[in-house]
Each structure stands twice: as C-alpha cells, then as structure tokens.
Amino acid sequence: MATINLSETSRTPGWYATFITRLRRNLPFTVALGILWLTAMVVVAVFADQIRPYNITAMDLSSRLSHPGALKHLLGTDELGRDVLSRLLQSVRVSLIIAFGATILSAVFGTALGFAAAQFRGAVEHLVLVLADFQAALPFLIMSLAVLAFFGSSMVLLVCLMGFYGWERYARIARGLAISASSQGYAASVVQLGATPARVYFHHILPNVASTLIVSMTLTFPEIILMESGLSFLGLGVQPPETSLGNMVGFGREYLTRAPWIMLAPSVVIMLTTLSISIVGDWLRDKLDPTLS
Amino acid sequence: MIRFVAVRLLRAMITIFAVVTFAFVVLRMSGDPAQVMLGPDVPQEAVDAFRRSWGLDQPLWIQYLAYLRSIFTGDFGVSMRDKASALDLVLQRVPATLQLTLPALLLKLAFGIPAGVYAALHRQSFADRGVILLAVLGFTIPSFVMGLVLVLIFAVILGVLPSGGQDTWVHGILPTITMSIGGIGILARFSRSAMIEVMGQPYIRTASAKGLKWRDVVWNHALPNAAVPIVTIVGFMVGSLIAGAVVVESIFSWPGIGRLLIVSVSNRDLAVVQCILLIIAAAMVVSNLVVDLLYGWLDPRLRSNAAH
Numbered sequence: 001m002a003t004i005n006l007s008e009t010s011r012t013p014g015w016y017a018t019f020i021t022r023l024r025r026n027l028p029f030t031v032a033l034g035i036l037w038l039t040a041m042v043v044v045a046v047f048a049d050q051i052r053p054y055n056i057t058a059m060d061l062s063s064r065l066s067h068p069g070a071l072k073h074l075l076g077t078d079e080l081g082r083d084v085l086s087r088l089l090q091s092v093r094v095s096l097i098i099a100f101g102a103t104i105l106s107a108v109f110g111t112a113l114g115f116a117a118a119q120f121r122g123a124v125e126h127l128v129l130v131l132a133d134f135q136a137a138l139p140f141l142i143m144s145l146a147v148l149a150f151f152g153s154s155m156v157l158l159v160c161l162m163g164f165y166g167w168e169r170y171a172r173i174a175r176g177l178a179i180s181a182s183s184q185g186y187a188a189s190v191v192q193l194g195a196t197p198a199r200v201y202f203h204h205i206l207p208n209v210a211s212t213l214i215v216s217m218t219l220t221f222p223e224i225i226l227m228e229s230g231l232s233f234l235g236l237g238v239q240p241p242e243t244s245l246g247n248m249v250g251f252g253r254e255y256l257t258r259a260p261w262i263m264l265a266p267s268v269v270i271m272l273t274t275l276s277i278s279i280v281g282d283w284l285r286d287k288l289d290p291t292l293s
Numbered sequence: 294m295i296r297f298v299a300v301r302l303l304r305a306m307i308t309i310f311a312v313v314t315f316a317f318v319v320l321r322m323s324g325d326p327a328q329v330m331l332g333p334d335v336p337q338e339a340v341d342a343f344r345r346s347w348g349l350d351q352p353l354w355i356q357y358l359a360y361l362r363s364i365f366t367g368d369f370g371v372s373m374r375d376k377a378s379a380l381d382l383v384l385q386r387v388p389a390t391l392q393l394t395l396p397a398l399l400l401k402l403a404f405g406i407p408a409g410v411y412a413a414l415h416r417q418s419f420a421d422r423g424v425i426l427l428a429v430l431g432f433t434i435p436s437f438v439m440g441l442v443l444v445l446i447f448a449v450i451l452g453v454l455p456s457g458g459q460d461t462w463v464h465g466i467l468p469t470i471t472m473s474i475g476g477i478g479i480l481a482r483f484s485r486s487a488m489i490e491v492m493g494q495p496y497i498r499t500a501s502a503k504g505l506k507w508r509d510v511v512w513n514h515a516l517p518n519a520a521v522p523i524v525t526i527v528g529f530m531v532g533s534l535i536a537g538a539v540v541v542e543s544i545f546s547w548p549g550i551g552r553l554l555i556v557s558v559s560n561r562d563l564a565v566v567q568c569i570l571l572i573i574a575a576a577m578v579v580s581n582l583v584v585d586l587l588y589g590w591l592d593p594r595l596r597s598n599a600a601h
Contacts, residue, residue, distance in 0.1 A: 133304060134311045137581060139536040139573045142554065146566055147319055149558040226435045230540055233437045234555065246437075253441055253544075257449050267438040274433035 031283045034276035041092055041273055048093040052086035057241050065259045076261045078251070087243050088265050094244040095270075098159055099224045103217055105163030106224075110170025111213060115201050117171065118178035128175070132168035140165055141230060148236040158237060162228055166220040173216060177209040211288035218281025222274035229270055245270050297589055305582045312574035313364070316567050317357055347373065360567075369571070370564030372557075379564040383553065383572060387535065389459065390542070390549030394534040396469045401476035401530060406523065408477070409484025413492065414511065424481050431478015440471040440544040457546040468545040472538065476530060483526045487519040494518070520591050528584030532577035 027035075044051065053074075054060075060073075060081035068076035068084070075084040117128040144161050151157060178201070181187050190204050229246025231237035233253075238244035240251075245266040252263030344350045348359065363370065369380040412424035447467060448456035455464050491497065492515055500514045501507070530537075539551030546552075550569060557565040 130304070130307060130311075134308050134315075137308045137574060137577050138312060138315075139533070139570075139577060141539065142536055142570065142573055143316070143319075145539070145554070146316070146558055146570065150320055150561065222433065229435055230437060233435075234540065234543060246435075249437060249441070256441060256445055260445055260449075263441055267442070270438065271434055274435075275429065278429055278433060 028283065030279050034279040034283075037272055037276040038280065041096060041269075044089055045093040045096040048089045052083075052089045054083040054086040056082065056087050056090045056243060058082065058086075065255065068261045068265075075265050076259065078259070078262050079255055084262055084265055087248060088269065091243045091245045091248050091266055092269060094238055094242060095225060095228060095246070098155070098162060098228050098238075098244070099221055101159040102162030102165065102224045102228075103221045105159065106165055106167040106220060107170050107213060107217055109163065110167035111174040111206075113167070114171040114174025114176075115178050115205070117175045118182065119197055119201070125175070128171055132171050135164070135168040141227060144227075144231060145234065145236055148231065153236060153239050155238070155242075158228065158231075162224050165224055165227060166216075169216055169220070170213060173212055174209065177212060178205055181205045181208060215281065215285045215288060218277055218284060221281075222277045225270065225274055294589070298586065301582055301585045305578045308578050309571075309575055312578075313361075313567075313571055314357075316570045317360060318353075320563055320566060321353055321356065364571075369568045372565050373562050374557075374560055374565075379562075379568040382565055383550065383568050386548065386550045386553045389547060390535060390538050390551065393465060393468050393472060393538050393541065393547060393549065396465070397472040397476065398530055398534065400469065400473035401480050402527065404473075405477040405480025406484045409481035410488050410511075410516070410519075412481065413485045413488030416489070421485075424485060428478040428482035428485070431475040432482070434475065436471055436475060436540050437544055439474060440468070440541055443467050443471055444544070457544075459547055464545075468538075468541050468547055471544070472541050480523070480526060480530075484519070484523050487522040488515060491515045491519045517591070521588060524584055524587055524591065528580050528587075531583075532580030535576050536573040 060077060060083070062081070063073065063077055064081040065079060066073055066077045066081075068074065070076070073083050073085065075088065077083055078087070113128050113131075117125040147161060148157070182205070186208075187200055187204055190200055195204075225245075228237055228244065229249065232244045232246030233250040235250060238247045240247070248266040249263050249270075252259070252266070255262055341350070348356055351359075360370075369378070369383075371377065372379050372382055375382065408424050408427075412418075412421040415421055444456045444467065447454040454467055456467070458464050497510060497514055500510045505514075535550055538547070538549055539554060541547070542549045542551035543555060550573075554566065554569050557569070
C-alpha cells in the first residue's frame with residue numbers, strides 16, 4: 001500500500017478485478033471465510049509432515065506446559081513438553097482422513113443400496129428399508145463404543161465403523177430419486193435403447209441426482225468429525241502415540257486448570273471446521289438443489 | 294388405522310430383534326472376557342472353568358438361543374463382575390441419568406421451540422439472526438468442548454459451580470446446561486424452518502384475509518401444521534433420554550448409565566453391555582413408534598399412505 005498511481009488503473013478492469021467483483025456478487029462473506037478455512041485445513045492435512053515444526057512425539061522436557069505465544073512453541077507445549085502446534089497439525093490430518101474416508105464409504109454404500117432397492121423393488125427394497133430403520137434406531141455412538149472397546153481400536157476399523165454412519169440417508173435419498181428418475185423420459189429412453197441397468201444408473205441417473213447426494217455429504221461430514229472426536233475424547237477412538245482432534249481435547253482435559261491451551265486449540269479447530277462445513281454446505285444446498293428445504 | 298398400527302409395531306419389533314442380535318454377535322466375536330476378567334497370569338484350568346460356568350464354551354448359536362430364551366422370560370443375565378442381576382445394575386443407574394436428561398429436555402422444549410417460532414415470525418430481524426447463529430453454534434460445538442469450556446469458566450475461573458460429582462442439585466447445573474444448549478439450537482432451527490414453510494402456505498393468507506386475529510392464525514392455523522417436523526425431532530430427543538448422556542456423564546463424573554456403559558465395556562462385562570444396548574435401543578424404537586403414531590393423528594393424510 002505504498003504508492004498507487006491512479007492514472008495507471010485502466011477503465012476496463014482486468015481479469016483479476018472482474019473475478020473479484022463476480023466472486024463478491026456470488027459468494028457471501030461468511031461462505032468465503034468458510035471456504036478459506038476449509039482450504040487451509042486441507043492444505044494442512046496434505047502437508048502436515050512438511051509444515052509442522054517438531055515431531056509429534058518429540059519431547060522438550062525443559063519446557064513442559066509452557067505458555068502459548070513463545071517463538072519456540074507458538075501454541076505452547078503439553079505435559080510432556082510436546083509442541084501443541086505440531087500435534088494440532090497432525091491431528092487435523094488424522095481427523096480429516098477419517099472423516100473423508102468414512103463419508104465416502106457411507107455415501108458409496110448407501111447410494112448403491114438405494115439404487116439396488118429402486119432397481120429390484122420387492123423383497124430387496126423391503127430389506128434395504130428395514131436395514132435403514134435398524135440403522136436409524138441404533139444408538140450409533142454407543143454401538144461403536146462397544147465395538148471399539150471389544151475389538152481394540154485401529155485406524156482401519158475406525159474408518160470402516162464411521163463409514164456405517166449415515167448410510168441410510170443416502171440409501172433413502174438415492175432410492176427416492178432413482179424411482180422418480182426412472183419415471184422420467186431420459187431414463188426410460190436409454191433403457192429403450194438397450195442400456196444395461198449399470199449404465200442407466202451410473203451414466204444417466206447418478207449425474208442427475210449427484211447434487212442432492214453431495215449436499216447430504218456436507219451434512220454427514222461434520223457429524224462424523226464430531227463422532228470421531230467424541231470417541232477419541234472418551235479414549236476409544238484414535239490411540240496414542242497417534243493423535244486426533246478429539247484425542248487432544250481428551251488428554252488436555254487433565255490439565256484444564258494449569259494448561260487450558262492444550263484443550264482449547266483443538267476445540268477451536270473442531271468448531272471452526274464443522275462451522276465452515278455447515279455454512280458452505282447450506283450455501284451449496286441453495287445453489288445446487290432448490291428442492292431441499 | 295389398525296393396519297397402520299400393526300405394520301409399525303411389527304417393524305419396531307424387528308428393529309429391536311435386529312439390535313439384540315447384532316449386539317450379541319459383535320460382542321461375542323470380539324474377544325474373550327475370561328482374559329480380561331481373570332488377567333494374563335491365570336492357569337488354563339481357571340480360564341476353562343470360567344468359560345464353562347458362563348457358558349462361553351458352547352457354540353455361538355447355542356449361546357444365542359439360550360440368550361433369546363432368557364430374554365423372553367425377563368432374565369437379562371448376570372454381571373460377570375458383580376455377580377448381580379444385570380438388569381438391576383442398569384436400572385439402578387437410570388434415575389441418575391434421567392436427573393440430567395429430563396431437565397435438559399425441558400430446557401430444550403421451553404427455549405428451542407419458542408425461539409424458532411419467534412424467529413420465523415420476525416424474519417431478518419435481529420432476533421432471527423441471533424437464533425440462527427445460536428442454532429448453528431449448537432450444531433457445531435461438540436458437547437465435550439462445551440462441557441469443558443463451561444467447567445473452565447464457572448468452576449476454574451469463577452469458582453461458583455462444582456466441576457463434577459452428584460452430591461447436590463447444584464452439581465447438576467453445568468451438565469444440564471451442557472446437554473441442553475445444542476438441543477435448543479437444533480430445535481430452534483427445525484421449528485424456524487417448519488414455521489417459515491407453513492407461513493408461506495395459501496391457507497395462512499386465507500385465514501388472515503378473512504379477518505382472523507394474528508394470534509389465532511399463528512396458534513390455530515400455523516402451529517398445528519408445523520408440528521410434524523418438530524414432533525420428529527422431539528421424538529428423537531425423547532428416545533435418546535437414556536443414551537444421550539454418555540459423553541456428558543463422563544466429563545462431569547456423573548454416575549449414570551453412560552458411566553456404567555463405559556466401565557462395563559472396558560471390563561467386557563457382556564451381560565451388562567447387552568442389557569444397556571437393549572434398553573437404549575428399546576427406548577429409541579418405542580419413541581419412534583410413538584412419533585409414527587402421532588403423525589397419523591397429526592396428519593390424517595399419512596395414515597393411508599404410510600401403511601404400504
């Protein structure tokens with residue numbers, strides 16, 4: 001912002017300025033912030049190894065429970081002198097990997113079952129609907145708590161378990177949309193042309209219902225983050241020495257009185273992330289799918 | 294109507310049966326309680342005797358049939374740890390949990406629905422924006438963060454409220470608030486969107502056009518029609534009265550069902566865990582059933598549609 005020569009600004013704005021004005025018109029401020037935060041989180045998750053200043057298990061015993069703000073440890077250290085910032089970056093990565101994996105698993109599984117119900121009707125449809133009822137009645141947190149405690153927790157088991165969360169919503173939506181799509185002209189005409197059911201569903205119906213499914217993914221994603229962090233908080237999710245956001249809150253709880261920053265840093269990240277996804281998800285829903293309220 | 298009720302009842306029973314079976318299979322498949330109960334250095338004969346006395350040496354399907362038979366006679370098994378009836382152990386803890394969840398439910402209803410309805414009737418106002426913000430925060434702040442932040446503020450910094458335990462009613466304040474804030478937000482959001490949708494309907498315009506008082510329009514024409522989605526979410530909250538406190542009980546060391554579940558799960562106390570899962574699932578299924586029947590009463594159109 002040193003010296004700006006006004007005569008140099010051209011009357012027809014450059015591509016950059018046009019881009020910014022168009023962005024401003026189409027993108028509310030909070031949504032932009034949300035997208036910015038989520039992008040930052042994805043970058044952190046991808047480059048966690050390169051960004052973090054210390055190894056997550058490296059102990060600096062001379063500066064245990066040191067306050068945040070110091071140059072050496074920006075967000076302070078925990079009870080073993082481990083750098084909170086480094087652990088936070090790694091936690092973002094672990095929690096996001098679990099949430100992404102689980103969301104995709106549950107979307108694929110649920111959509112496939114929903115399409116199967118729409119294609120075969122009859123007994124298959126009843127079975128899917130009963131399973132969906134069962135899933136909805138299942139106290140999911142309680143059940144996963146029991147499964148994890150009895151089987152012992154591992155990353156793969158955690159992702160698979162979380163992948164069961166919310167599949168029934170995709171199944172119900174996919175079934176409903178597929179049934180209504182098959183009564184529309186485009187699906188019937190490709191069937192007339194001799195397309196196999198797989199081709200009809202994946203090349204014609206799926207692209208038409210994808211926006212609704214993506215919106216449901218923005219709803220389950222934060223719930224899975226909360227579920228995973230809740231389980232890790234109770235000590236049943238991600239196990240040390242690995243760390244996740246909920247896991248950090250759980251251990252930070254022991255030092256609530258002496259070192260609240262251990263617990264506050266991951267809490268703020270959880271809140272901002274789930275908040276951003278809901279804001280961006282709401283905005284996407286308005287953009288992509290006017291039928292959902 | 295009879296067909297409608299019968300179909301719902303049958304579905305509810307199938308669901309409970311599925312939960313029971315699922316819990317049984319998962320818990321039996323996942324490891325030997327003898328190892329955890331007896332410790333690693335116990336001779337093989339003791340392990341065998343333990344497994345024989347609890348019937349764990351039988352094939353899985355025989356154990357399952359025996360388990361089903363005993364459930365139908367009201368016998369929910371015996372705790373491997375305390376040798377007491379599992380059902381008694383669980384039922385002893387129910388009042389403590391309800392002490393937290395019932396006041397929390399009342400708070401949710403008392404604040405959530407009026408806030409949502411008020412926001413819907415005064416759209417774009419300051420209060421509306423406040424309600425939306427609260428609702429989003431209620432959705433996005435996990436209960437353990439909320440609980441710990443409340444403890445940090447009221448117990449650690451201000452020192453006015455206790456941070457854990459169950460000695461007096463004062464100890465219940467923080468856990469109850471922790472549990473209700475998220476629910477208030479969710480309920481406000483649902484009520485708001487339900488009311489907004491109803492207020493846009495032609496019959497509301499007709500009702501105000503024929504000169505009804507605004508209050509009558511809202512109370513007699515709008516609210517009953519907005520009730521279906523609100524009842525759904527309230528039913529879910531009632532169904533989770535027993536299960537909903539696991540995390541909060543663990544934060545505030547409250548001796549309810551949630552604490553019992555976590556302890557029994559880590560002890561691999563099969564009978565107690567199964568009994569808790571069964572009760573929690575039954576509570577959820579029964580409240581879903583009641584909600585389904587209420588739909589039929591609230592909205593006669595659903596009675597004919599829902600049966601098939």
